[in-house]
Amino acid sequence: MTDEPTAGEDAALAYHKLNPPGKLEIRATKPLSTQRDLSLAYSPGVAVPCLRIAKDPLTAFDYTARGNVVAVVTNGTAVLGLGAIGALASKPVMEGKAVLFKKFANIDGIDIEVDETNIDKFVEVVAALEPTFGGINLEDIRGPDCFEIEEKLKARMGIPVFHDDQHGTAIIVSAAIRNGLLIQEKSLSDVKIVTAGAGAAALSCLNLLLELGARLENIIVTDIDGVVYEGRDTGMDPWKAKFARATTMRTLDDAIDGADIFLGLSAAGVLKPQMVSKMAPNPMVLALANPNPEIMPEVVAEVRPDALMCTGRSDYPNQVNNVLCFPYLFRGALDAGATGIDESMKKAAVEAIAGLARERPSEEVARAYGGTVKTFGPDYLIPAPFDPRLILRIAPAVARAAEKAGLARRPIADMEAYVDQLNRFVFRSGSIMKPIFAKAAGSQCRVVYAEGEDERVLRAAEIALEEGLCSPILIGRRRVVEHRAKRAGLKRVPDAVEVIDPEDDPRYREYVDTYFGLVGRRGISPEAARTVVRTNATVIAALAVRRGEADAMLCGVESPFATHVKAVRDVIGTAEGVSELAAMSLLLGDRSTLFLLDTQVCVEPSPDQIAEMTVLAADQISAFGITPRVALLSASRFGSRDTESARRMRSALHRLNSIAPGLMVDGEMTGEDALNEVVRQRAMPNSTLDGEANLLVFPNIDSAHISMTLLKEVTNALHVGPMMLGTALPAHIVTQSATARGVLNMTAVAVVDAQSRGRVGKPGDA
Numbered sequence: 119m120t121d122e123p124t125a126g127e128d129a130a131l132a133y134h135k136l137n138p139p140g141k142l143e144i145r146a147t148k149p150l151s152t153q154r155d156l157s158l159a160y161s162p163g164v165a166v167p168c169l170r171i172a173k174d175p176l177t178a179f180d181y182t183a184r185g186n187v188v189a190v191v192t193n194g195t196a197v198l199g200l201g202a203i204g205a206l207a208s209k210p211v212m213e214g215k216a217v218l219f220k221k222f223a224n225i226d227g228i229d230i231e232v233d234e235t236n237i238d239k240f241v242e243v244v245a246a247l248e249p250t251f252g253g254i255n256l257e258d259i260r261g262p263d264c265f266e267i268e269e270k271l272k273a274r275m276g277i278p279v280f281h282d283d284q285h286g287t288a289i290i291v292s293a294a295i296r297n298g299l300l301i302q303e304k305s306l307s308d309v310k311i312v313t314a315g316a317g318a319a320a321l322s323c324l325n326l327l328l329e330l331g332a333r334l335e336n337i338i339v340t341d342i343d344g345v346v347y348e349g350r351d352t353g354m355d356p357w358k359a360k361f362a363r364a365t366t367m368r369t370l371d372d373a374i375d376g377a378d379i380f381l382g383l384s385a386a387g388v389l390k391p392q393m394v395s396k397m398a399p400n401p402m403v404l405a406l407a408n409p410n411p412e413i414m415p416e417v418v419a420e421v422r423p424d425a426l427m428c429t430g431r432s433d434y435p436n437q438v439n440n441v442l443c444f445p446y447l448f449r450g451a452l453d454a455g456a457t458g459i460d461e462s463m464k465k466a467a468v469e470a471i472a473g474l475a476r477e478r479p480s481e482e483v484a485r486a487y488g489g490t491v492k493t494f495g496p497d498y499l500i501p502a503p504f505d506p507r508l509i510l511r512i513a514p515a516v517a518r519a520a521e522k523a524g525l526a527r528r529p530i531a532d533m534e535a536y537v538d539q540l541n542r543f544v545f546r547s548g549s550i551m552k553p554i555f556a557k558a559a560g561s562q563c564r565v566v567y568a569e570g571e572d573e574r575v576l577r578a579a580e581i582a583l584e585e586g587l588c589s590p591i592l593i594g595r596r597r598v599v600e601h602r603a604k605r606a607g608l609k610r611v612p613d614a615v616e617v618i619d620p621e622d623d624p625r626y627r628e629y630v631d632t633y634f635g636l637v638g639r640r641g642i643s644p645e646a647a648r649t650v651v652r653t654n655a656t657v658i659a660a661l662a663v664r665r666g667e668a669d670a671m672l673c674g675v676e677s678p679f680a681t682h683v684k685a686v687r688d689v690i691g692t693a694e695g696v697s698e699l700a701a702m703s704l705l706l707g708d709r710s711t712l713f714l715l716d717t718q719v720c721v722e723p724s725p726d727q728i729a730e731m732t733v734l735a736a737d738q739i740s741a742f743g744i745t746p747r748v749a750l751l752s753a754s755r756f757g758s759r760d761t762e763s764a765r766r767m768r769s770a771l772h773r774l775n776s777i778a779p780g781l782m783v784d785g786e787m788t789g790e791d792a793l794n795e796v797v798r799q800r801a802m803p804n805s806t807l808d809g810e811a812n813l814l815v816f817p818n819i820d821s822a823h824i825s826m827t828l829l830k831e832v833t834n835a836l837h838v839g840p841m842m843l844g845t846a847l848p849a850h851i852v853t854q855s856a857t858a859r860g861v862l863n864m865t866a867v868a869v870v871d872a873q874s875r876g877r878v879g880k881p882g883d884a
């Protein structure tokens with residue numbers, strides 16, 4: 119890097135410098151707002167767990183964060199491919215690894231940069247840290263020092279010690295090679311493997327490949343001094359010596375002749391195009407040096423179009439990077455209380471990663487990669503790092519292997535519940551949506567999707583079919599639906615779904631008649647009705663529900679919410695006794711589950727409307743298995759202001775007390791009163807609200823919508839909804855930013871809505 123940063127370097131510097139500097143902070147997980155909290159968290163209360171741990175060290179996993187904290191430890195001697203830049207300069211990489219632990223596996227990684235290159239002194243420092251951590255991730259320590267360091271630490275420590283550059287890399291390289299050889303139709307026991315690099319990563323990869331069936335006599339190792347041969351006396355060490363060959367070959371150029379696999383874990387530009395051209399037919403080139411590989415993929419493609427190519431970079435296909443492994447491997451090891459990580463746990467991770475690449479890719483992956491979906495093949499040998507299924511496959515496989523190997527101090531008692539818990543971490547909707555999905559499972563409910571051409575809808579329909587949630591009906595041009603389903607790599611859609619093609623549906627005339635019958639006296643001419651029914655898919659969906667051809671409808675991923683509300687109002691209308699539609703949003707954050715009302719429909723509701731929509735919302739919340747606790751929100755706290763909206767909320771409370779006497783509701787109150795019981799008790803000791811409110815009712819659409827979008831942005835909460843309340847028939851409108859997962863969540867809500875109204879399979883009333 120020169121002193122004058124390029125645009126890319128500038129961006130990297132700005133990213134790291136943005137206040138607060140660096141990439142990590144520490145957060146408290148318990149409340150500390152009262153004298154009582156203080157006496158529990160600190161003296162005198164803290165003495166109690168201390169004494170327990172002194173008696174039984176294993177209880178440290180119950181009373182402290184130790185079981186979820188991993189040290190990312192380095193001495194800065196082989197930082198990426200940057201070399202021995204020192205402990206301090208390595209800190210951004212180590213902070214980065216810690217962030218990956220957190221984001222991908224919810225593990226608290228703490229970076230520890232030790233300014234010590236003497237092996238024994240370094241080992242002393244790390245071994246002394248054992249009480250603090252549940253695991254040790256060694257990082258960017260040069261070979262061969264790293265081998266000795268790891269062996270010594272493993273022998274001394276009762277927690278997993280794992281050098282990621284060795285074993286994390288070996289696991290992902292092995293998975294890529296396993297899948298690559300399937301495509302190239304070769305067997306690991308036959309292939310000739312040549313490395314560039316004989317350091318931490320390269321040798322560890324070879325050792326794992328040997329475990330998996332590669333043969334020592336088929337391997338040639340090269341490093342900065344060329345081929346590692348028997349009798350070589352420069353730059354040798356016992357770990358390299360294992361691979362020394364009785365050969366006259368001396369250079370990578372000699373060795374690469376006829377090789378099936380090139381494994382580069384050395385430095386940029388080491389592999390030349392003319393070397394690649396000498397490789398065996400259908401070779402694999404893994405050029406994994408970071409940040410710049412041993413050879414660029416476009417160069418390989420030019421000389422050997424039959425080659426499978428992997429790099430360590432995210433801007434090319436087949437990113438072989440240990441980030442695909444270490445967070446999840448540690449997740450499984452920590453959760454099983456593993457005392458170490460052995461070969462069987464590594465092999466389990468290899469199988470899990472290789473197997474996942476051969477599964478159908480998820481929508482989350484597609485989204486993270488700009489919508490392009492890949493299926494197993496030359497450009498998709500291993501899963502992408504953002505694949506949310508990695509944790510679901512690797513962690514349980516590793517935990518299971520730990521138990522089998524007798525290394526699990528806390529074996530996982532209920533594997534299904536464990537996978538559920540991981541699922542919840544991945545799709546925070548997991549827990550609360552579970553009863554809804556359980557009720558919907560096995561239903562024959564026909565859900566019609568207005569935007570059946572949208573890829574998010576297609577993916578949701580595919581999963582809905584897979585999970586037996588409903589029988590999807592898609593509105594869309596058949597050829598477009600077919601093309602997009604194929605592009606997304608779907609298996610069940612469109613063959614297993616009904617498609618209503620607005621350009622060519624035999625029911626068109628009947629639909630127009632039904633529609634005209636509904637709106638003909640609202641200024642719509644027969645001609646206009648024909649146009650609407652041909653062009654407005656939400657109207658078609660609503661007509662299908664109304665005519666009993668579908669049990670529930672979903673729309674909203676395209677065009678503004680209000681246009682869908684109009685179509686639903688026109689065709690489906692409000693339920694008997696309901697004066698106006700409303701919409702409730704659910705926000706699932708790391709720490710809270712909040713329902714917000716009305717985020718979308720009622721602009722300035724009257725007290726009666728507020729009461730009416732609150733009762734409807736409370737019913738919907740009960741369907742989630744949650745007891746509603748309602749706060750009527752305002753800037754006024756129990757009469758402290760006499761604004762128009764405060765008066766409205768007060769009147770709404772009176773109305774609610776009379777129409778829903780069993781409902782736990784209070785107000786008007788501030789957001790703080792609603793969510794903080796301590797504050798509320800101080801301001802209003804006789805409040806009828808207990809605990810944190812979970813349904814927040816706002817005085818108008820602006821405050822509701824603004825709060826919802828701000829909360830979503832600031833807390834990164836997952837939005838489920840909006841759920842429509844008060845419709846005569848099941849109809850839900852998602853927002854345009856909905857993901858496939860969002861559409862799927864709302865599919866389950868729509869199915870349960872239809873079931874609870876006894877709608878499923880009933881004839882319509884057109």
Ligand SMILES: NC(=O)C1=CN([C@@H]2O[C@H](COP(=O)(O)OP(=O)(O)OC[C@H]3O[C@@H](n4cnc5c(N)ncnc54)[C@H](OP(=O)(O)O)[C@@H]3O)[C@@H](O)[C@H]2O)C=CC1
Pocket residue numbers: 196197198199200258259260261262283284287314315316317318319320340341342343353382383384385388406407408409429430438439440441
């Ligand atoms: N994609 C991924 O997931 C990972 C990539 N890596 C990358 O692999 C590389 C090595 O890392 P690591 O094993 O930890 O480091 P080490 O320092 O332990 O090993 C480096 C090895 O590369 C050799 N080497 C260095 N320069 C050359 C050269 N010009 N020609 C041939 N061999 C050379 C060294 O030879 P000698 O022994 O003679 O010094 C040494 O054997 C780095 O670029 C790193 O970024 C590492 C881990 C994971």
Ligand SMILES: CC(=O)C(=O)O
Pocket residue numbers: 197198199258282283408430439440441
């Ligand atoms: C990816 C990694 O750990 C490295 O390049 O060192």
Ligand SMILES: [Mg+2]
Pocket residue numbers: 198257258282283
């Ligand atoms: Mg590394």
